[in-house]
Amino acid sequence: MEKIIVRGGQKLNGTVKVEGAKNAVLPVIAASLLASEDKSIICDVPTLSDVYTINEVLRHLGADVHFENNQVIVDASKELSTEAPFEYVRKMRASVLVMGPLLARLGRARVALPGGCAIGSRPIDQHLKGFEAMGAVIKVGNGFIDAEVKGRLQGAKIYLDFPSVGATENILMAAALADGTTTLENCAKEPEIVDLANYINAMGGKIRGAGTGTIRIEGVKELTGAKHNIIPDRIEAGTFMVAAAITGGNVLVQGAVPEHLASLVAKMEEMGVEIIEEAEGLRVIGPEELKAVDIKTMPHPGFPTDMQSQMMALLLQAKGTSMITETVFENRFMHVEEFRRMNGEIKIEGRSVIINGPGELQGAEVAATDLRAGAALVLAGLVSDGYTRVTELKHIDRGYVNFHGKLAGIGASIERITENDQTIPAAKAVSDLNA
Numbered sequence: 001m002e003k004i005i006v007r008g009g010q011k012l013n014g015t016v017k018v019e020g021a022k023n024a025v026l027p028v029i030a031a032s033l034l035a036s037e038d039k040s041i042i043c044d045v046p047t048l049s050d051v052y053t054i055n056e057v058l059r060h061l062g063a064d065v066h067f068e069n070n071q072v073i074v075d076a077s078k079e080l081s082t083e084a085p086f087e088y089v090r091k092m093r094a095s096v097l098v099m100g101p102l103l104a105r106l107g108r109a110r111v112a113l114p115g116g117c118a119i120g121s122r123p124i125d126q127h128l129k130g131f132e133a134m135g136a137v138i139k140v141g142n143g144f145i146d147a148e149v150k151g152r153l154q155g156a157k158i159y160l161d162f163p164s165v166g167a168t169e170n171i172l173m174a175a176a177l178a179d180g181t182t183t184l185e186n187c188a189k190e191p192e193i194v195d196l197a198n199y200i201n202a203m204g205g206k207i208r209g210a211g212t213g214t215i216r217i218e219g220v221k222e223l224t225g226a227k228h229n230i231i232p233d234r235i236e237a238g239t240f241m242v243a244a245a246i247t248g249g250n251v252l253v254q255g256a257v258p259e260h261l262a263s264l265v266a267k268m269e270e271m272g273v274e275i276i277e278e279a280e281g282l283r284v285i286g287p288e289e290l291k292a293v294d295i296k297t298m299p300h301p302g303f304p305t306d307m308q309s310q311m312m313a314l315l316l317q318a319k320g321t322s323m324i325t326e327t328v329f330e331n332r333f334m335h336v337e338e339f340r341r342m343n344g345e346i347k348i349e350g351r352s353v354i355i356n357g358p359g360e361l362q363g364a365e366v367a368a369t370d371l372r373a374g375a376a377l378v379l380a381g382l383v384s385d386g387y388t389r390v391t392e393l394k395h396i397d398r399g400y401v402n403f404h405g406k407l408a409g410i411g412a413s414i415e416r417i418t419e420n421d422q423t424i425p426a427a428k429a430v431s432d433l434n435a
């Protein structure tokens, strides 16, 4: 079993570089299925397990996909098949994002029903509602969703009940090749939606309003491959910002885009963290004492749910009582039990947690329950007494490239080991780093 072992007590200093965004690259790779001519070249792609998974899904569907030197090259011009089986959807829910492109281009899609997951039940009813409004007939049975349309999808007016990121992306991709214009209201405004729309427009699409609550998509007859650079990962950037703040360090997070991180920057400043915009990114300087604050997760531009667990680690070190309310996912508090194993004082009250700090965190063996929870436990380990051993690293690998290596690069005492590796006793490996 692999573990990340971290010894608390080091202030982090230096520069850490942010990768391309996981949540932008997955829909962009899915959207490359829309191109019936030419290859797409997608640049600044992070080497994450989720990227390998979406590439596998595309290969299964019949596209040629090459991934080398942070570039994914997709040729989807050949005949494609229409089924994304459960083995992929189970590994990564974003696999459902091939549904919109397949339906638009081939008139049918068969995608395994995603089950529940550690952070909530995560239904896809809003995606399906959008496809139905565009003329698709949806059947659900035997663990699959079958969507079919006679002829082409038709442009429609669609109002989302909630600004779902995935539904906005799936409908955007489907509408790009529909007959007529689609108006999507109450849609998600995340920077990753803007990145997807920019890519589809570079392919020949006609999308206006991405990044606002209403997007208009004029369908075109066909789309061709295009070159596209993925935006920097705001959640990876935010995670390193917390790493700097929690240790009282001074770190330049290279590639962090201030406009993508406004809600996080505001909250961290409220806590007493100094954040300076520099040409290359954001410099984060941790204070002597962190102040307690209240946080409510919301769709963008509100506070991102994907930073909730990392902020919980930070608030455990803040003086006073803080409250975090999770409004996006109904069950994204699995990490609370793990923080408690590290002596964190946290109480769950419905959709909120109450945190009393600053506590004396203690190193313990803890499990990553999802990818951000895993990162948050490592962050807590940076300021815990003794050694923290984080297991279930497959979650962290979905969203972070070389997480332990990047933290080591800015001064953390951290190692990733395989437990049965007798040549490196766990505790010794970390202490050797500082010898």
Ligand SMILES: CC(=O)N[C@H]1[C@@H](OP(=O)(O)OP(=O)(O)OC[C@H]2O[C@@H](n3ccc(=O)[nH]c3=O)[C@H](O)[C@@H]2O)O[C@H](CO)[C@@H](O)[C@@H]1O
Pocket: 022, 023, 024, 026, 094, 120, 121, 122, 123, 124, 125, 126, 127, 128, 162, 163, 164, 165, 166, 167, 299, 305, 306, 328, 329, 330
């Ligand atoms: C690959 C990717 O980009 N993942 C991100 C994406 O996930 P994802 O696209 O799955 O998130 P959504 O915005 O769709 O989901 C938000 C909420 O809406 C609910 N919902 C969603 C769709 C639907 O048809 N019906 C419905 O009820 C979900 O259960 C959830 O409670 O946005 C989330 C919210 O910012 C982030 O945490 C994820 O990191």
Ligand SMILES: C=C(OP(=O)(O)O)C(=O)O
Pocket: 023, 093, 094, 119, 306, 371, 372, 399
């Ligand atoms: C929840 C996340 O991702 P996904 O939607 O891929 O599970 C995340 O990135 O924090």
